[in-house]
Amino acid sequence: MVELGDKGAHVVWPRAIEMLEALDPNGYRKVPDPLILRSSGGWLTLQAGVEHGTSASTLGHFEQRLRYFRAISTGARGVDYSSINGMSSTVDGLATWTGRTPVTQQILLDPSKQHVSELSITAKNLDPLPLGGPLDLKLTTSYTHSPRATGGVYRISTTLDVRTRSRESVDWNAHAQAHRMIQDLMCLVYGRPALSRIGSVMREDDQEIELKDERRFWREAYEPAFGRSARGVEGLTDEDEPLFYFDDVDPERVTAWLTAYNLWARPTWIGVTTLFHDDLPVESRLLQVAVALESLGAAIAEQDGKRTPSTFEGLLKLVWGSLGFVPERVVGNSSTDEWCKEFNRAYKGVKHADNSLPDPLDAFHRAQEGLTLIRCWLGVELGVSSDVLAKNLKEGR
Numbered sequence: 001m002v003e004l005g006d007k008g009a010h011v012v013w014p015r016a017i018e019m020l021e022a023l024d025p026n027g028y029r030k031v032p033d034p035l036i037l038r039s040s041g042g043w044l045t046l047q048a049g050v051e052h053g054t055s056a057s058t059l060g061h062f063e064q065r066l067r068y069f070r071a072i073s074t075g076a077r078g079v080d081y082s083s084i085n086g087m088s089s090t091v092d093g094l095a096t097w098t099g100r101t102p103v104t105q106q107i108l109l110d111p112s113k114q115h116v117s118e119l120s121i122t123a124k125n126l127d128p129l130p131l132g133g134p135l136d137l138k139l140t141t142s143y144t145h146s147p148r149a150t151g152g153v154y155r156i157s158t159t160l161d162v163r164t165r166s167r168e169s170v171d172w173n174a175h176a177q178a179h180r181m182i183q184d185l186m187c188l189v190y191g192r193p194a195l196s197r198i199g200s201v202m203r204e205d206d207q208e209i210e211l212k213d214e215r216r217f218w219r220e221a222y223e224p225a226f227g228r229s230a231r232g233v234e235g236l237t238d239e240d241e242p243l244f245y246f247d248d249v250d251p252e253r254v255t256a257w258l259t260a261y262n263l264w265a266r267p268t269w270i271g272v273t274t275l276f277h278d279d280l281p282v283e284s285r286l287l288q289v290a291v292a293l294e295s296l297g298a299a300i301a302e303q304d305g306k307r308t309p310s311t312f313e314g315l316l317k318l319v320w321g322s323l324g325f326v327p328e329r330v331v332g333n334s335s336t337d338e339w340c341k342e343f344n345r346a347y348k349g350v351k352h353a354d355n356s357l358p359d360p361l362d363a364f365h366r367a368q369e370g371l372t373l374i375r376c377w378l379g380v381e382l383g384v385s386s387d388v389l390a391k392n393l394k395e396g397r
Contacts, residue, residue: 002037002044004071006224006231009046011035011066031066034082036075043075047082047172070172070223072201079206081219085168086202087175088161088218089226092194092236093186094139095160098246100126102141102158123156128163132255135164135178161199169203176226181258181265183227187272188375189242191397195235196227228276243375243389243397250383257382263303267296271374274367282363283350289370290347293319296374312347316340319377325386327376329393330369343370 001012035046046068053065072081095101102125108118129139140163145156162182164175179196186194200218208217257264271292274285290312297315300322301308309315320326320336331339346358346366358366372393379389 002046002071004222007067008224009068009071009222010052011046011049011068013064013066015062015064033068034080035066035068036078038075042073045072045075045079045081046070047072047080069225070198070221072222073220074206077206079203081172081201081203083169083171084166084175084201085170085204086163086165086216086218087172087179087221088140088163088199088201089179089182089196090159090161090199091179091183091186091196093190093240093242094162094182094194095158096238097186097189097242098129098139098160100129100139100141100160102126102143103156121156123158131251131258133164133178133181133258133261135166135170135175137178137182137258138163138165165202169205172201175201177261177265178258180227180269181261184265184268184272185378186236187275188268188378189244190236190240191243191275191371191375192236192240193228193233193275195233198223198226228272233276233278241395241397243392244379244382244384248379248384248388253381253383260303263299267292267299267374268378270295271371274371282360282367283357286346286358286363286367286370287350289367289374290343290351292374293370296377313340313344316343319373323373323377323380323386325390327372327390327393330373330376339369342366 003010031049031051033047033049035049037044037046048069049066051064052067055063055065074081103121103123105122106120107116108120109115110117123143123145125143126141131137131139140161141158142161143156143158146154162179164178166175179198183194183196198221201221202216202218204211204216206217206219271289274280274288277285280288294312294315297318298308300318301315306318309318317336317340320340326336334342343366346363349355349358350363357363376389376393380386
Protein backbone atom coordinates (compact mmCIF):
# COMPACT_ATOMS: atom_id res chain seq x y z
CA MET A 1 0.00 0.00 0.00
CA VAL A 2 1.28 3.46 -0.91
CA GLU A 3 -0.02 6.65 0.66
CA LEU A 4 1.18 10.08 -0.51
CA GLY A 5 1.49 12.61 2.32
CA ASP A 6 3.28 15.82 3.23
CA LYS A 7 6.45 13.86 4.06
CA GLY A 8 6.57 11.78 0.88
CA ALA A 9 5.26 8.35 -0.12
CA HIS A 10 4.63 6.00 2.81
CA VAL A 11 4.82 2.32 1.77
CA VAL A 12 3.54 -0.66 3.76
CA TRP A 13 4.87 -3.94 2.33
CA PRO A 14 3.47 -7.17 3.87
CA ARG A 15 5.23 -10.49 3.31
CA ALA A 16 5.00 -14.05 4.55
CA ILE A 17 8.43 -15.12 5.86
CA GLU A 18 9.98 -16.95 8.78
CA MET A 19 10.67 -15.08 12.03
CA LEU A 20 14.43 -15.71 11.77
CA GLU A 21 14.45 -14.15 8.32
CA ALA A 22 12.53 -11.13 9.61
CA LEU A 23 15.15 -10.59 12.32
CA ASP A 24 18.07 -10.83 9.86
CA PRO A 25 19.47 -7.27 9.54
CA ASN A 26 20.96 -8.10 6.15
CA GLY A 27 17.80 -9.58 4.70
CA TYR A 28 14.46 -7.97 4.07
CA ARG A 29 15.45 -4.74 5.82
CA LYS A 30 17.20 -3.54 2.69
CA VAL A 31 15.39 -0.61 1.06
CA PRO A 32 14.87 -1.11 -2.70
CA ASP A 33 15.65 2.05 -4.60
CA PRO A 34 14.01 2.67 -6.97
CA LEU A 35 10.83 0.83 -6.03
CA ILE A 36 8.58 0.41 -9.08
CA LEU A 37 4.90 -0.39 -8.51
CA ARG A 38 1.91 -1.07 -10.69
CA SER A 39 -1.80 -1.03 -9.86
CA SER A 40 -5.08 -0.40 -11.64
CA GLY A 41 -4.19 3.29 -11.42
CA GLY A 42 -0.99 2.85 -13.44
CA TRP A 43 2.74 2.79 -12.78
CA LEU A 44 4.63 4.56 -9.99
CA THR A 45 8.37 4.91 -9.46
CA LEU A 46 9.48 5.74 -5.91
CA GLN A 47 12.99 7.00 -5.13
CA ALA A 48 15.19 8.26 -2.29
CA GLY A 49 13.84 5.77 0.24
CA VAL A 50 14.56 5.06 3.90
CA GLU A 51 13.29 2.37 6.25
CA HIS A 52 10.52 3.56 8.54
CA GLY A 53 10.10 0.56 10.83
CA THR A 54 9.24 -3.14 10.63
CA SER A 55 7.02 -5.57 12.49
CA ALA A 56 6.82 -9.38 12.53
CA SER A 57 4.75 -12.07 14.17
CA THR A 58 5.36 -15.68 15.12
CA LEU A 59 2.68 -16.61 12.54
CA GLY A 60 5.09 -15.75 9.73
CA HIS A 61 3.68 -12.35 8.92
CA PHE A 62 6.26 -9.63 8.27
CA GLU A 63 5.50 -5.99 7.46
CA GLN A 64 8.10 -3.55 6.24
CA ARG A 65 7.37 0.19 6.30
CA LEU A 66 9.30 2.47 3.96
CA ARG A 67 9.27 6.16 3.17
CA TYR A 68 10.27 7.56 -0.21
CA PHE A 69 10.84 11.26 -0.64
CA ARG A 70 9.73 11.45 -4.26
CA ALA A 71 7.41 9.69 -6.70
CA ILE A 72 7.19 9.79 -10.50
CA SER A 73 4.16 8.63 -12.48
CA THR A 74 6.00 6.10 -14.64
CA GLY A 75 7.68 2.70 -14.39
CA ALA A 76 6.80 0.47 -17.36
CA ARG A 77 10.39 0.63 -18.65
CA GLY A 78 12.08 0.32 -15.25
CA VAL A 79 14.05 3.54 -15.72
CA ASP A 80 15.98 4.92 -12.76
CA TYR A 81 15.02 8.58 -12.26
CA SER A 82 17.89 9.42 -9.92
CA SER A 83 19.31 11.17 -13.00
CA ILE A 84 17.14 12.99 -15.54
CA ASN A 85 17.23 15.07 -18.72
CA GLY A 86 14.65 17.66 -17.69
CA MET A 87 12.77 19.16 -14.75
CA SER A 88 9.97 21.70 -14.44
CA SER A 89 8.68 23.62 -11.43
CA THR A 90 6.62 26.67 -10.52
CA VAL A 91 7.61 29.47 -8.14
CA ASP A 92 5.28 32.00 -6.55
CA GLY A 93 5.68 35.55 -7.82
CA LEU A 94 7.72 34.62 -10.89
CA ALA A 95 4.98 35.38 -13.46
CA THR A 96 4.34 38.78 -11.90
CA TRP A 97 8.06 39.54 -11.67
CA THR A 98 8.69 38.74 -15.34
CA GLY A 99 5.33 40.04 -16.59
CA ARG A 100 4.92 36.88 -18.68
CA THR A 101 1.40 35.54 -19.11
CA PRO A 102 -0.19 33.74 -22.09
CA VAL A 103 -3.46 35.65 -21.68
CA THR A 104 -4.16 39.09 -23.11
CA GLN A 105 -7.39 41.05 -23.06
CA GLN A 106 -8.80 43.87 -25.15
CA ILE A 107 -11.71 46.11 -24.17
CA LEU A 108 -13.64 47.86 -26.95
CA LEU A 109 -15.88 50.86 -26.22
CA ASP A 110 -19.00 51.92 -28.08
CA PRO A 111 -18.83 55.04 -30.31
CA SER A 112 -19.75 57.25 -27.36
CA LYS A 113 -16.81 55.75 -25.42
CA GLN A 114 -18.97 55.49 -22.32
CA HIS A 115 -19.87 51.82 -22.41
CA VAL A 116 -18.01 48.58 -23.08
CA SER A 117 -19.24 47.03 -26.32
CA GLU A 118 -16.88 44.06 -26.52
CA LEU A 119 -14.38 42.18 -24.38
CA SER A 120 -11.83 39.97 -26.11
CA ILE A 121 -9.64 37.53 -24.12
CA THR A 122 -6.94 35.61 -25.99
CA ALA A 123 -4.81 32.74 -24.67
CA LYS A 124 -1.62 32.07 -26.63
CA ASN A 125 1.67 30.73 -25.31
CA LEU A 126 4.70 33.01 -25.47
CA ASP A 127 8.08 31.93 -26.78
CA PRO A 128 10.26 30.47 -24.00
CA LEU A 129 12.42 33.01 -22.18
CA PRO A 130 15.98 31.61 -21.94
CA LEU A 131 17.90 32.48 -18.77
CA GLY A 132 20.81 30.12 -19.47
CA GLY A 133 23.08 28.60 -16.88
CA PRO A 134 24.64 25.12 -17.02
CA LEU A 135 21.26 23.40 -17.53
CA ASP A 136 19.78 25.76 -20.13
CA LEU A 137 17.12 27.14 -17.81
CA LYS A 138 14.05 28.58 -19.55
CA LEU A 139 10.73 30.10 -18.49
CA THR A 140 7.79 28.67 -20.43
CA THR A 141 4.12 29.66 -20.31
CA SER A 142 1.15 27.29 -20.37
CA TYR A 143 -2.59 27.56 -19.88
CA THR A 144 -5.68 25.42 -19.39
CA HIS A 145 -9.29 26.39 -19.98
CA SER A 146 -12.78 25.08 -19.31
CA PRO A 147 -14.70 24.84 -22.62
CA ARG A 148 -17.95 24.89 -20.69
CA ALA A 149 -18.97 27.43 -18.10
CA THR A 150 -19.26 26.34 -14.46
CA GLY A 151 -21.97 28.31 -12.73
CA GLY A 152 -21.93 30.73 -15.62
CA VAL A 153 -18.19 31.34 -15.22
CA TYR A 154 -15.56 30.59 -17.91
CA ARG A 155 -12.08 29.95 -16.55
CA ILE A 156 -8.55 30.19 -17.93
CA SER A 157 -5.69 29.11 -15.65
CA THR A 158 -2.14 30.16 -16.51
CA THR A 159 1.27 28.92 -15.36
CA LEU A 160 4.84 30.07 -15.81
CA ASP A 161 7.12 27.02 -15.59
CA VAL A 162 10.82 26.94 -14.77
CA ARG A 163 12.42 24.31 -17.01
CA THR A 164 15.91 22.87 -17.10
CA ARG A 165 17.23 20.54 -19.82
CA SER A 166 20.42 18.58 -20.31
CA ARG A 167 21.52 16.53 -23.31
CA GLU A 168 22.94 13.80 -21.08
CA SER A 169 21.10 12.56 -18.01
CA VAL A 170 22.22 14.56 -14.97
CA ASP A 171 21.76 13.89 -11.25
CA TRP A 172 18.28 14.86 -9.99
CA ASN A 173 19.77 17.20 -7.38
CA ALA A 174 21.82 19.08 -9.98
CA HIS A 175 18.59 20.02 -11.77
CA ALA A 176 16.92 20.85 -8.45
CA GLN A 177 19.75 23.23 -7.52
CA ALA A 178 19.04 25.42 -10.55
CA HIS A 179 15.35 25.54 -9.59
CA ARG A 180 16.25 26.46 -6.01
CA MET A 181 18.25 29.42 -7.31
CA ILE A 182 15.08 30.77 -8.94
CA GLN A 183 13.17 30.24 -5.70
CA ASP A 184 15.86 32.08 -3.73
CA LEU A 185 15.82 34.84 -6.34
CA MET A 186 12.08 35.35 -5.84
CA CYS A 187 12.43 35.27 -2.04
CA LEU A 188 15.05 38.02 -2.11
CA VAL A 189 13.23 40.04 -4.77
CA TYR A 190 10.03 40.11 -2.68
CA GLY A 191 11.62 39.91 0.77
CA ARG A 192 9.07 37.21 1.63
CA PRO A 193 8.89 33.41 1.34
CA ALA A 194 8.09 32.34 -2.23
CA LEU A 195 6.86 28.77 -2.42
CA SER A 196 8.13 26.35 -5.08
CA ARG A 197 6.53 23.14 -6.37
CA ILE A 198 7.96 20.49 -8.66
CA GLY A 199 5.81 19.79 -11.71
CA SER A 200 7.29 17.08 -13.92
CA VAL A 201 10.54 15.46 -15.02
CA MET A 202 11.76 13.90 -18.26
CA ARG A 203 14.12 11.16 -19.38
CA GLU A 204 15.01 10.66 -23.01
CA ASP A 205 14.94 6.87 -22.61
CA ASP A 206 11.44 6.76 -21.11
CA GLN A 207 9.28 7.92 -24.04
CA GLU A 208 5.95 6.52 -25.21
CA ILE A 209 6.75 6.68 -28.92
CA GLU A 210 9.77 6.94 -31.19
CA LEU A 211 11.33 10.39 -31.01
CA LYS A 212 10.94 12.35 -34.26
CA ASP A 213 11.16 15.97 -33.12
CA GLU A 214 11.84 18.04 -30.00
CA ARG A 215 8.60 17.06 -28.25
CA ARG A 216 8.94 14.77 -25.22
CA PHE A 217 6.69 13.03 -22.70
CA TRP A 218 7.17 14.61 -19.27
CA ARG A 219 6.23 12.57 -16.19
CA GLU A 220 4.33 14.11 -13.30
CA ALA A 221 6.51 14.19 -10.17
CA TYR A 222 5.67 14.41 -6.47
CA GLU A 223 8.24 15.65 -3.95
CA PRO A 224 6.79 17.58 -0.98
CA ALA A 225 10.29 18.50 0.24
CA PHE A 226 11.19 20.11 -3.10
CA GLY A 227 12.78 23.52 -2.63
CA ARG A 228 12.48 24.94 0.86
CA SER A 229 10.40 23.57 3.70
CA ALA A 230 7.04 25.29 3.40
CA ARG A 231 4.94 23.70 6.14
CA GLY A 232 3.04 26.41 7.99
CA VAL A 233 4.42 29.13 5.70
CA GLU A 234 2.12 31.55 3.89
CA GLY A 235 3.34 32.32 0.39
CA LEU A 236 3.13 35.49 -1.66
CA THR A 237 -0.11 37.32 -2.32
CA ASP A 238 -1.19 39.47 -5.26
CA GLU A 239 -0.54 42.56 -3.12
CA ASP A 240 3.18 41.81 -2.64
CA GLU A 241 5.47 43.96 -4.78
CA PRO A 242 9.08 43.10 -5.65
CA LEU A 243 12.06 45.33 -4.94
CA PHE A 244 12.71 45.30 -8.71
CA TYR A 245 11.28 43.64 -11.81
CA PHE A 246 12.81 41.55 -14.57
CA ASP A 247 12.59 44.58 -16.87
CA ASP A 248 15.04 46.32 -14.52
CA VAL A 249 17.77 43.64 -14.78
CA ASP A 250 20.40 42.78 -17.35
CA PRO A 251 19.43 39.27 -18.63
CA GLU A 252 23.07 38.41 -19.29
CA ARG A 253 23.91 39.09 -15.64
CA VAL A 254 21.04 36.84 -14.55
CA THR A 255 22.59 34.10 -16.68
CA ALA A 256 26.00 34.75 -15.10
CA TRP A 257 24.46 34.57 -11.61
CA LEU A 258 22.78 31.25 -12.39
CA THR A 259 25.97 29.87 -13.93
CA ALA A 260 27.99 30.80 -10.83
CA TYR A 261 25.69 28.72 -8.63
CA ASN A 262 28.54 27.29 -6.55
CA LEU A 263 29.65 30.81 -5.65
CA TRP A 264 26.35 32.47 -4.75
CA ALA A 265 24.14 29.61 -3.54
CA ARG A 266 25.60 29.49 -0.04
CA PRO A 267 25.01 33.12 1.04
CA THR A 268 21.57 33.32 -0.59
CA TRP A 269 20.47 29.97 0.83
CA ILE A 270 21.52 30.92 4.36
CA GLY A 271 19.96 34.38 4.18
CA VAL A 272 16.64 33.30 2.68
CA THR A 273 16.17 30.56 5.30
CA THR A 274 15.14 33.17 7.88
CA LEU A 275 12.08 34.08 5.78
CA PHE A 276 10.65 30.58 6.23
CA HIS A 277 10.79 30.59 10.05
CA ASP A 278 8.64 33.31 11.59
CA ASP A 279 9.06 31.80 15.04
CA LEU A 280 12.85 32.17 15.10
CA PRO A 281 14.13 34.11 18.14
CA VAL A 282 15.46 37.49 17.03
CA GLU A 283 18.96 36.52 18.18
CA SER A 284 18.92 33.43 15.95
CA ARG A 285 17.61 35.49 13.03
CA LEU A 286 20.43 38.01 13.46
CA LEU A 287 22.98 35.21 13.66
CA GLN A 288 21.68 33.64 10.46
CA VAL A 289 21.70 36.91 8.50
CA ALA A 290 25.20 37.74 9.77
CA VAL A 291 26.52 34.37 8.61
CA ALA A 292 24.91 34.98 5.20
CA LEU A 293 26.64 38.38 4.95
CA GLU A 294 29.94 36.81 6.00
CA SER A 295 29.56 34.18 3.31
CA LEU A 296 28.55 36.81 0.75
CA GLY A 297 31.64 38.90 1.49
CA ALA A 298 33.85 35.84 1.01
CA ALA A 299 32.12 35.04 -2.30
CA ILE A 300 32.63 38.62 -3.53
CA ALA A 301 36.33 38.40 -2.63
CA GLU A 302 36.61 35.13 -4.56
CA GLN A 303 34.83 36.59 -7.58
CA ASP A 304 37.09 39.66 -7.63
CA GLY A 305 40.24 37.62 -7.07
CA LYS A 306 40.95 39.42 -3.78
CA ARG A 307 42.29 38.07 -0.54
CA THR A 308 39.44 37.24 1.85
CA PRO A 309 39.45 39.67 4.81
CA SER A 310 40.19 38.06 8.17
CA THR A 311 37.58 40.12 10.06
CA PHE A 312 33.81 40.22 9.89
CA GLU A 313 33.81 43.99 9.41
CA GLY A 314 36.20 43.60 6.50
CA LEU A 315 33.78 41.16 4.84
CA LEU A 316 30.87 43.57 5.43
CA LYS A 317 32.82 46.38 3.77
CA LEU A 318 33.34 44.21 0.69
CA VAL A 319 29.57 43.85 0.40
CA TRP A 320 29.13 47.62 0.74
CA GLY A 321 31.92 48.24 -1.77
CA SER A 322 30.11 46.17 -4.42
CA LEU A 323 26.85 48.05 -3.84
CA GLY A 324 27.77 51.49 -5.21
CA PHE A 325 25.14 53.40 -3.19
CA VAL A 326 24.03 53.72 0.43
CA PRO A 327 20.36 52.82 1.03
CA GLU A 328 18.95 54.86 3.89
CA ARG A 329 16.66 52.00 4.82
CA VAL A 330 19.76 50.02 5.87
CA VAL A 331 22.03 52.57 7.55
CA GLY A 332 19.53 55.21 8.68
CA ASN A 333 21.54 58.30 9.66
CA SER A 334 24.79 56.39 10.14
CA SER A 335 27.74 56.05 7.78
CA THR A 336 28.55 52.63 6.35
CA ASP A 337 31.59 52.35 8.65
CA GLU A 338 29.47 53.14 11.71
CA TRP A 339 26.81 50.67 10.57
CA CYS A 340 29.42 47.91 10.12
CA LYS A 341 30.73 48.51 13.66
CA GLU A 342 27.24 48.47 15.19
CA PHE A 343 26.17 45.39 13.24
CA ASN A 344 29.38 43.61 14.26
CA ARG A 345 28.78 44.55 17.90
CA ALA A 346 25.26 43.09 17.82
CA TYR A 347 26.50 39.96 16.00
CA LYS A 348 29.26 39.37 18.55
CA GLY A 349 26.77 39.91 21.35
CA VAL A 350 24.78 36.95 20.06
CA LYS A 351 27.72 34.81 19.01
CA HIS A 352 30.09 35.10 21.98
CA ALA A 353 29.11 34.29 25.57
CA ASP A 354 31.54 36.88 27.01
CA ASN A 355 29.73 39.72 25.15
CA SER A 356 26.51 41.41 26.23
CA LEU A 357 23.41 40.33 24.33
CA PRO A 358 21.97 43.07 22.12
CA ASP A 359 18.59 44.53 22.94
CA PRO A 360 15.95 42.27 21.28
CA LEU A 361 14.48 45.17 19.28
CA ASP A 362 17.94 46.21 18.11
CA ALA A 363 18.71 42.59 17.11
CA PHE A 364 15.45 42.48 15.13
CA HIS A 365 16.23 45.70 13.27
CA ARG A 366 19.83 44.65 12.55
CA ALA A 367 18.62 41.37 11.03
CA GLN A 368 16.14 43.28 8.85
CA GLU A 369 18.84 45.71 7.74
CA GLY A 370 21.26 42.89 6.93
CA LEU A 371 18.71 41.07 4.79
CA THR A 372 17.83 44.32 2.99
CA LEU A 373 21.55 44.79 2.28
CA ILE A 374 21.67 41.31 0.70
CA ARG A 375 18.57 42.13 -1.39
CA CYS A 376 20.16 45.37 -2.61
CA TRP A 377 23.41 43.57 -3.43
CA LEU A 378 21.47 41.06 -5.52
CA GLY A 379 19.76 43.86 -7.45
CA VAL A 380 23.10 45.50 -8.24
CA GLU A 381 24.64 42.13 -9.15
CA LEU A 382 21.83 41.57 -11.67
CA GLY A 383 22.27 45.00 -13.24
CA VAL A 384 19.50 47.01 -11.55
CA SER A 385 20.29 50.72 -11.28
CA SER A 386 20.81 52.20 -7.82
CA ASP A 387 18.15 54.85 -8.61
CA VAL A 388 15.50 52.13 -9.09
CA LEU A 389 16.53 50.36 -5.90
CA ALA A 390 16.61 53.58 -3.84
CA LYS A 391 13.19 54.68 -5.14
CA ASN A 392 11.53 51.31 -4.49
CA LEU A 393 13.05 51.03 -1.02
CA LYS A 394 11.49 54.37 -0.10
CA GLU A 395 8.14 52.95 -1.22
CA GLY A 396 8.55 50.22 1.39
CA ARG A 397 9.15 47.27 -0.95
